Amino acid sequence: xxxxxxxxxxxxxxxxxxxSLAEVDTSSTPGISASKKTGAAILEENRAELDDLQERxxxxxxxxxxxxxxxxxxxxxxxxKGGIVKHVIGGISPQGVQDYGFKKPTPEELxxxxxxxVRKRLPTPGMIGVFDRSHxxxxxxxxxxxxxxxxxxxxxxxxxxxxxxxxxxxxxTIVKVMLHISQHEQKQRLLERLEREDKHWKFNxxxxxxxxxxxxxxxxxxxxxxxxxxxxxxWFVVPADRKWYARIAVQRILLDATRALRPQWPLAxxxxxxxxxxxxxx
Amino acid sequence: xxxxxxxxxxxxxxxxxxxSLAEVDTSSTPGISASKKTGAAILEENRAELDDLQERxxxxxxxxxxxxxxxxxxxxxxxxKGGIVKHVIGGISPQGVQDYGFKKPTPEELxxxxxxxVRKRLPTPGMIGVFDRSHxxxxxxxxxxxxxxxxxxxxxxxxxxxxxxxxxxxxxTIVKVMLHISQHEQKQRLLERLEREDKHWKFNxxxxxxxxxxxxxxxxxxxxxxxxxxxxxxWFVVPADRKWYARIAVQRILLDATRALRPQWPLAxxxxxxxxxxxxxx
Numbered sequence: 109x110x111x112x113x114x115x116x117x118x119x120x121x122x123x124x125x126x127x128s129l130a131e132v133d134t135s136s137t138p139g140i141s142a143s144k145k146t147g148a149a150i151l152e153e154n155r156a157e158l159d160d161l162q163e164r165x166x167x168x169x170x171x172x173x174x175x176x177x178x179x180x181x182x183x184x185x186x187x188x189k190g191g192i193v194k195h196v197i198g199g200i201s202p203q204g205v206q207d208y209g210f211k212k213p214t215p216e217e218l219x220x221x222x223x224x225x226v227r228k229r230l231p232t233p234g235m236i237g238v239f240d241r242s243h244x245x246x247x248x249x250x251x252x253x254x255x256x257x258x259x260x261x262x263x264x265x266x267x268x269x270x271x272x273x274x275x276x277x278x279x280x281t282i283v284k285v286m287l288h289i290s291q292h293e294q295k296q297r298l299l300e301r302l303e304r305e306d307k308h309w310k311f312n313x314x315x316x317x318x319x320x321x322x323x324x325x326x327x328x329x330x331x332x333x334x335x336x337x338x339x340x341x342x343w344f345v346v347p348a349d350r351k352w353y354a355r356i357a358v359q360r361i362l363l364d365a366t367r368a369l370r371p372q373w374p375l376a377x378x379x380x381x382x383x384x385x386x387x388x389x390x
Numbered sequence: 391x392x393x394x395x396x397x398x399x400x401x402x403x404x405x406x407x408x409x410s411l412a413e414v415d416t417s418s419t420p421g422i423s424a425s426k427k428t429g430a431a432i433l434e435e436n437r438a439e440l441d442d443l444q445e446r447x448x449x450x451x452x453x454x455x456x457x458x459x460x461x462x463x464x465x466x467x468x469x470x471k472g473g474i475v476k477h478v479i480g481g482i483s484p485q486g487v488q489d490y491g492f493k494k495p496t497p498e499e500l501x502x503x504x505x506x507x508v509r510k511r512l513p514t515p516g517m518i519g520v521f522d523r524s525h526x527x528x529x530x531x532x533x534x535x536x537x538x539x540x541x542x543x544x545x546x547x548x549x550x551x552x553x554x555x556x557x558x559x560x561x562x563t564i565v566k567v568m569l570h571i572s573q574h575e576q577k578q579r580l581l582e583r584l585e586r587e588d589k590h591w592k593f594n595x596x597x598x599x600x601x602x603x604x605x606x607x608x609x610x611x612x613x614x615x616x617x618x619x620x621x622x623x624x625w626f627v628v629p630a631d632r633k634w635y636a637r638i639a640v641q642r643i644l645l646d647a648t649r650a651l652r653p654q655w656p657l658a659x660x661x662x663x664x665x666x667x668x669x670x671x672x
Contacts (some may be wrong), residue, residue: 113571116642138491159476167591167592170591171591190483190485193483193485194416194441194483194484194485197484198480198483200484201476202475202476202479202480202482202484202487202489202520203475203476203482203491203522205484205490207484207485209485238484240485267531275548295669295670295672298669299666299669299670302662302665302666302669303666305655306655308655308656308657308658308662309449309452309453309655309656309658309666310449311658311660313660313665313668316665316669316672318670319669319672320672360491362639373588373590373591374590375588375590376587376590376591376592376593378593378595380584380590383584383595383598384581384584384585384597386598387577387580387581387584387598387601388581390577390598390601390602
């Protein structure tokens with residue numbers, strides 16, 4: 109089924125020096141020419157492998173491995189973070205997932221360094237963690253709304269690079285994804301929320317005010333992406349106007365990152381035949 | 391598809407006065423005559439509804455609802471708790487699930503009341519929580535291994551009833567399930583772990599020592615079930631020699647409990663037409 113990818117999407121989507129967010133076509137499907145239906149089939153076909161890889165990571169962590177994977181999801185509102193969690197991460201057994209949605213910081217959180225609340229939510233060994241929003245809000249919304257001085261934002265890029273280097277060194281593979289939709293696509297999706305009674309609860313009038321700040325957000329993303337896409341913790345910008353594409357692209361990136369760890373089933377630390385004999389006699 | 395149930399399994403599996411664990415046939419399939427294949431189809435068919443119900447609960451909790459659901463899973467080793475989490479709970483978006491596995495208590499946990507660590511893991515509003523093992527270990531393993539005085543165990547039944555009454559009153563629907571396998575079935579499953587290299591990590595020589603305490607464990611379960619199956623927090627004993635049955639039975643019990651809450655999509659607290667106009671102008 110992977111043959112339907114004409115090329116590995118990861119390198120096509122990686123943020124490298126010279127990257128320009130403005131030049132990304134949000135409706136494109138780099139690496140594949142397919143339909144919504146094929147996309148759904150690919151998604152389904154690869155669920156089991158991601159689940160298997162996570163279980164191996166977990167098994168390993170019971171003995172000596174201390175590795176984990178962290179998927180950081182950032183996006184403008186309605187871009188589909190929830191769909192990624194449901195359709196991609198949903199293929200992994202709930203026992204292996206640590207999903208956390210970062211909201212507006214509480215007064216307690218604000219009284220600490222901006223990375224304080226993030227450290228507490230890092231995945232534990234053997235797990236696949238998901239950050240639905242993250243410490244990047246502290247250089248995105250914080251920049252757009254001038255919540256802190258510009259110099260503080262500048263300093264945070266460096267602090268984030270150091271933080272992620274440290275997290276990676278401790279055994280966590282970091283995969284950072286920006287789901288990228290167009291401002292027009294967002295309008296359609298907000299309109300759908302207004303037209304469907306089962307979606308009203310997701311709508312907040314403030315969402316429209318934020319839309320007016322689109323260019324400022326794109327500037328903030330551009331800066332954050334170029335400042336913090338590193339070898340150890342690269343950013344992937346995934347065109348997300350087509351939900352099916354965003355899902356299989358994130359699945360593939362996450363699969364590649366987890367496969368690269370080559371997690372192995374631990375060897376028995378007991379005498380298998382002796383235990384069989386004891387069991388049969390029990 | 392629900393027509394394949396000849397009768398609702400919940401009442402058939404509920405622990406009521408006079409219940410006898412010893413009389414339960416672990417290979418039976420109360421409420422349905424079906425095959426493994428039909429079981430898998432039923433499981434698949436009902437995934438979406440459970441996910442939808444959880445999303446409604448969550449939506450409600452963003453406004454005024456403070457309700458949640460807690461599935462407590464208890465069982466002898468190999469009975470299939472992990473399979474329930476993967477196949478039944480796995481149908482719900484990871485954003486809506488709080489799964490927690492209770493291990494042997496840490497020194498810090500032991501320095502507190504036995505319910506201390508349990509309170510910290512109760513599901514938050516809008517969520518479906520799963521306890522993989524629970525405070526019941528404190529009247530099961532604690533009783534079998536005489537970790538505390540018998541009088542302490544006796545007192546704990548009452549403390550558990552009070553605790554669960556309090557949790558239910560605060561808006562959490564409690565569903566308690568014992569997956570019930572035979573000692574013979576456990577032998578087969580442990581044997582499989584010994585025969586498959588990808589399962590060795592799950593095996594612990596101590597598992598065989600625990601098998602020798604089977605009758606003591608069954609006594610401890612019998613007492614715990616009869617002491618703590620209440621109107622607000624009933625126990626269901628699910629025959630689990632057939633994995634397909636255990637999964638659809640737990641799914642059905644959980645579905646019924648969540649349906650009974652009738653969670654509704656919240657009404658818009660804004661002027662829908664006015665917001666549409668603002669959006670279209672944005």
